[in-house]
Amino acid sequence: MNSAPQHDQYALDVSGLPAHAFGPSSPMWWGTIGMIVVEGVLFALTIMSYFYLRSQSPEWPMRAPPPDLLWGTLNAGLMLVSGVPNALTKRWAEHFDHRRVRLGLWLCTVFGLLLIAVRVGEFATLNVRWDDSAYGSVVWMLLGLHTSHLITDTYNTGVLAVLFSGAPLENKRYVDVSENAGYWYFVLVSWLAVYVVIFWGARL
Amino acid sequence: MSISAADAIRLDATWSDPPGWRGWLCAVNHKTIAIRFIIASMAFFVAGGVLALLMRLQLAQADNRLLSAQLYNQLFTMHGTSMMFLFAVPVMQAVAVYLVPLMIGARSVAFPRMNAYAFWVFVFGGVMLYVAFLAGQGPDVGWFAYVPLSGLHHSPEKGVDFWAQMITFTELSGLMEAIVIITTILRMRAPGMSLSRMPLYVWGMLVTSIMVLFALPAVMLASTALITDRLVNTRFYTPAHGGDVLLWQHLFWFFGHPEVYLIFIPPLGFISSIIATFARRPVFGYPAMVLSLVATGFLAFGLWVHHMFATNLPELGKAFFTAASLLIALPTAVQIFCWIATLWRGRLNFRTPLLFVLAFFAILVLGGLTGLMLASVPLDLQLHDTYFVVAHLHYVLLGGAVFPLFGAFYYWFPKFTGRMLGERIGRWQFWLFFIGFNVSFFPMHVLGLHGMPRRVYSYPATMGWGELNLAATVGAFMIGASVLLFLINVVRSWRGGAAAGENPWAAGTLEWRTSSPPPPANFHLPPVVHSRFPAWGEQEMPAHVSGLSVTQREVLITSGPDARPDHRLRMPEPTPWPFLCALATSALFIGSIYTPWAVVWGALPVAIAATLWFWPRRARSELPRRLEARP
Secondary structure (H helix, E strand, C coil), X not given: CCCCCCCCCCEEECCCCCCCCCHHHCHHHHHHHHHHHHHHHHHHHHHHHHHHHHHCCCCCCCCCCCCCHHHHXXXXXXXXXHXXXXXXXXXXXXXXXXXXXXXXXXXXXXXXXXXXXXHHHHHHCCCCCCCCCHHHHHHHHHHHHHHHHXXXXXXXXXXXXXXXXXXXXXXXXXXXXXXXXXHHHHHHHHHHHHHHHHHHCCCC | CCCCHHHHHXXXXXXXXXXXXXXXXXXXXXXXXXXXXXXXXXXXXXXXHHHHHHHHHHHCCCCCCCCCHHHHHHHHHHHHHHHHHHHHHHHHHHHHHHHHHHHCCCCCCCCHHHHHHHXXXXXXXXXXXXXXXXXXXXXXXXXXXXXXXXXXXXCCCCHHHHHHHHHHHHHHHHHHHHHXXXXXXXXXXXXXCCHHHCCHHHHHHHHHHHHHHHHHHHHHHHHHHHHHHHHHCCCCCCHHHCCCHHHHHHHHHHHHHHHHHHHHHHHHHHHHHHHHHHCCCCCCCHHHHHHHHHHHHHHHHHCHHHHCCCCCCCHHHHHHHHHHHHHCHHHHHHHHHHHHHHHHHCCCCCCHHHHHHHHHHHHHHHHHHHHHHHCCHHHHHHHCCEHHHHHHHHHHHHHHHHHHHHHHHHHHHHHHHCECCCHHHHHHHXXXXXXXXXXXXXXXXXXXXXXXXXXCCCCCHHHCCHHHHHHHHHHHHHXXXXXXXXXXXXXXXXXXXXXCCCCCCCCCCHHHHCCCCCCCCCCCXXXXXXXXXXXXXXXXXXXXXXXXXXXXXXXXXXXXXXXXXXXXXXCCCCCCHHHHHHHHHHHHHHHHHHCCCHHHHHHHHHHHHHHHHHCCCHHHHHHHHHHCCCC
């Protein structure tokens, strides 16, 4: 199938190279980084809007008690723990361990679902509605933005879990698992920032 | 050093889009998508231009009653929106999606399906806005949609909602294209094309695309907050509930000023390509050129408040933004001096592409100088919201972007189609455009100094503005005639222009080392690069890459600043899913204008389409699995 004879002095033969790569060599890695930059800027600008509105207001939070700490803190703890199966899945994917990757993906999906359930509790105890004040709007925006990440990445992980529960796959699907796990770290770290702003920015 | 005829045929078949109607929906080849993208964004350019002509007719004489004030407001909103969101930024990305892979010796863009999806989302967003406009639901609050005017209280009609969702469509598309272009440049350069051998145009697109990632989220956040204020009563911009109207201006201009450079930097790359070819020598000062592009990219984010000098901000802050606005003239000046040095010592070949580039110098310098004037706070306060600003921004944007873009079309049209654009009609087009432009926009400086405000649909005869306005209208119609000539030239040349051959301009970069138009896989033999201008000078060995499949869409991924061969990657096949996914996305966005629940129910089809898009087909998975080696 090669486009040139085997011993072509004019040619740089690449037929011996592998058909996938993990990390920065892979276009998927750069695509994921690109998404992370975009979403990261979105979070940063929303947080800046939060503090901008706060700087324009004599009281903060505006006409509302701060959000209850319980659910958000529980979420932060669970989120940190979810880093463990995530790291394991990433490592197993990079070793092409089909059985363990499948296990890891299902575990990560369960964690995602748990986190979404806890998130419902957080929304219920924000102690402010989005239409009460600009403070309420920006808090709902921040939490909503993060929730959309939580839902989409949990869904992605679930799709991969189903995919890996079937027949063996091309190697580049393991790169997908590795990048999906990399993205989860972003969901995790961005939550820590959002958590500090929503739950402690209203108290300090 | 050649490919067998049988392999060439197989390679072409492997990389071709499907024929017929399936090709319409399933195409993923970057050249097919790019040509469609260019045509779509040029269609919005023409539409925006027609709206401008209507405005100029209205303003041609004092006390004119051709258009109502309401319609006039819609016209200038649609004109600005079309030109900024549906033409200027997308057309630059569209051209890049065509040229970048060819210039770096790649067979495809990274993520060809995402590229197709971004195109469809863009088209659906633009069409939605125009359908709304033609149905009498056009936005009428300016292309910047300042609150409180764009709030529900002052604009209860749906026009603003369509405008805000158009932002979501176009910015989603723009962000995806930026990721496609960055990844293509960083991972798909031909072996040996180190960063220091990359064409200046590719550098320009890399800087532009990175800027997109930081700039576009700001306007998406701003417009999302606007639409939630309007639809579900959030209070971001409602002062009575603790909101703040200047928040809009900060977010909008944090995007809006870098946007000018998103429009301006790609043409700098066109100019570097055209000047090198028509001066028949490399552009002088390559490191200075690259550093200037990077410096422009950084400084562009420190200027946004100069759009807000007329608001109640701290004076010290304004002084900072004045300084930054003056500072950004420096990297632009460095580039202009480098080009002049190149032209000075070159043997010039005065063809139409070069004419457009030379006009750029005159017009951009004028626009840049009025920009320096406006950067000064006291002068800005005098001239704010007058026609002086209209003159300035058109000198910068047409001079900086549209002139070089036409130059680029004349330059690369032979590569796109295999045919030369007509030279004689090209010269007519150029002079009509150049003279018409100055007749139209130069008088606006004077009108602005005389105090004529922007965005007025009429003015009384006693103001004495009639003659200059009439001149501006005459100039505008000359521009219209020029664009019409261009379209005629394109249609005639595409059908029966002179055959171009591989390298009609004797240019030096890689896109000229393949046939015109390029074969589906771009290069039958992917090149190996040894210098900045591979088509100039001796061919060194190895000359090309071998060992990539001819029956699979296989590309070579390279890594590091030196573009070392890293691995082979199989690119995806044509598929309708990006199209269908874009349809589902559009349903979600448009539905959410009417009910917030559309975000919930609309997400289901999007999720299904995205999953099926991603889902591997077993036959396709198993074949390469048998072939692929683990490291």
